[in-house]
Amino acid sequence: MSIPVVTVGDSREDLVGRLERLHGPVSVVRRCNELAELLAACQGGLARAAVVAQGSEELTASLVDRLSAVGVAVVALTDSPEEKARLRGIGVAAELTGVDAASLAGRITGAVAQLAGADPRLRPEGNSGFADPGQVPGTSGGTPAERPDRAGAGQIIAVWGPTGSPGRTMLAANMAAELAAEGKSVLLVDADSYGASVAAMLGLLDEAAGLAQACRLADQGLLDPEALLRIAAPVVTRAGTFRVLTGITRADRWTELRAAALSLVLARARQVVEVIVIDTGFCLESDEELSFDTMAPRRNAATLRSLELADTVFAVGAADSIGVPRLVRGLAELDAAVPQVTPRVVLNKVRQSAVGRSPERQLRDAWERYGPTVPLCAFLPADPVSSDAALLSGSLLLEAAPDSPLRKGIAALVCAPVQRNSRSSVFCSTARPRVKG
Template sequence: MNGVLIAAGGATWESAALGFLESSREFSLARRCVDVADLLAAAQSGDAAAALVSAEVQGFDADTVYRLVQAGVHPVAIGTDSRRCSALGIVTRLEVGELADLAGHLPRQRPAAEEESRPAGGGRIVAVWGPAGAPGRSTVALGLAAAWAELGINTILADADPYGGAIAQMLGILDEVSGLLAASRAANNGRATETSEHLYSINDSFAVLTGLPRPDLWAQVRAGAIELVLQQLRHDAALSVIDCGFCLEQSDSFDSGAPRRNQLTLQSLEAADDIIAVGRADPVGLTRLVRGLHDLEAALPGAEISVVINMTRPTIGWSDTEISATVERLTGRRPLAFLPLDQSAADAALIGGRLPREAASDSRLVKAFARLAHEWSTQHSGVRSKATPMPDRW
């Protein structure tokens, strides 16, 4: 028999649910939970296939739903407003008189994490990742996002580095409140549609969701909330660029619901339609890139990964062709583009808190970003056809 958890919070339907389970030949009561903490602890036991819940229970939020699903427990809201269920990510909602149909609403097989996090339709998500050692993840994410916006593609750049964001500083944004943190808090309480209120508008086609101003704030960004924020970004813009952290390590914690520092990076990569892996064009940077690509492929089998080599310069003594051959021989991936080191242009943009094109429109780096953005958008022409009007709040 399939075990079922109940977290009713005193709702009137609880007695009817208990009666259903007592008479059922397919289901049995695994536990009556007194609160959300009790519910999540019981879900970790592996004894339950479903949880009958009231979404009005104190402390019940999007992260609760996410953690139940991760534990293999299918949440079923009883008598809860359908809009509230949708806002929290609850797929199944039943009235108390429909409990006899419970078996038909349970998934026969839990879908893969990637399938869960990639809804059909909407905009496209591109994650920019790179190994440790400052290969220029944020620079590439900002440069490409700005170049795509310049092409008329409605673009959001989200800073999702759990070790401390840099995009706000690079653009001279002095917001004291993290857009990412504010959006995730709203989403966790069922208000993911407010994500656009926390965007910082750069121009008519470009907005930024600022990251964590301090590294210690990572624990306040809940996994369930981030999943909803990413979905909302996909809805709000034709193209969302996610500036990820470097680390792909999984936590060794026995509590699968405990906050994980690298969860933000891993979720962003899992949700992405495309991943751009950035490596620095020198012996140390290329070594880290090669090792990192193997780790990335192990963490996300089958992911769409494009390699970009950053900071190329004549003083290295290697041509782009030689670097390309080396990377392809060691990883099986031919680099998509080579971005030149243009320190004066990068410094002008950084010191002025401006977009690269605004600081040095004729720089080699800006032109390289423009070429890459144009080539990519040509290959993914559907991005423009899916373009959505900018939210009024931008």
């Protein structure tokens, strides 16, 4: 059975025309005038491969992601080595415009087989031509050698928590500082698409939204290590230095944080630093439930993709009569949204006035009786004086209150051996970071 192909543009010597006449494994079902027409044809279930003979510079990671989500592999023709490298970076199989029809047909067949192998739901016998509403698209075109390295050496820590200000940003920022104090190279990423606040917490007057800049470059296949380091703002403390990709400055800019582009940013970050700490948003709703268009941008894509790619996930909740039930419900939502994640649960703002005498013991007993099967791994004490001092000075706890119980609790948490999931986790050599100087 031949592979239906749609094309756009005319290549040298009308290669696509000769492909139409080739009695081989592919069959050209439509020739489009522009990429928008090609996208519409693919989303209508007309094809399983797309050949871009002209205009490959208009291809982006988000567009390739949308095509991959409906089971369409992309092959582009170009004679530029730079453009070929860019296309490989966004998951597109690239060939020279002078390739013969038989070789192009083989390339198309290989790209389709590779895409089907990456996701069983995209195999011919199970593909209806429409996107799976529950699927979070990923850039999956091209051969393994053409895909960006998603593994890398760096480890990803995601900090998530339910609505209600449980302390996600405070925990993520101070984790990054403690890891940097241990001598690790660290990148802090603000991926909260509702209320990004890392820049404000660190006293950074940054209206540029570093993560949005990185995502734009990644979407175009132009994000290299130098560009990533140039965009990420350095934060210098007396104990160490780390870098920050600040979040979007207005919540209505959430469309700039596309899942495909964020995946490429994190893949590049893994190659540049040892640890990436992500401050995620709270919402785990599947955006497809909120819109009839399964290919529309997703408000919660940044949070869901961060959790999917994380090596370690910390779930933080406030230790009071409102925060604990929210965390319990949130963990059930987390398990439904990202079932492969086994979070490390942290109760923050632990205080006797909200829980009663021996608050840690009471919280643990209540959790064991009424909570989910995920165990508690840490308690962080309420320390408003130290937290306020750090916020007021735009600094972190290791500078504003190095001896505070809260700072010591975060240091012990991030530097203790952590529970592994399917990938390896971050380990520190000591139970508490060493403050230099």
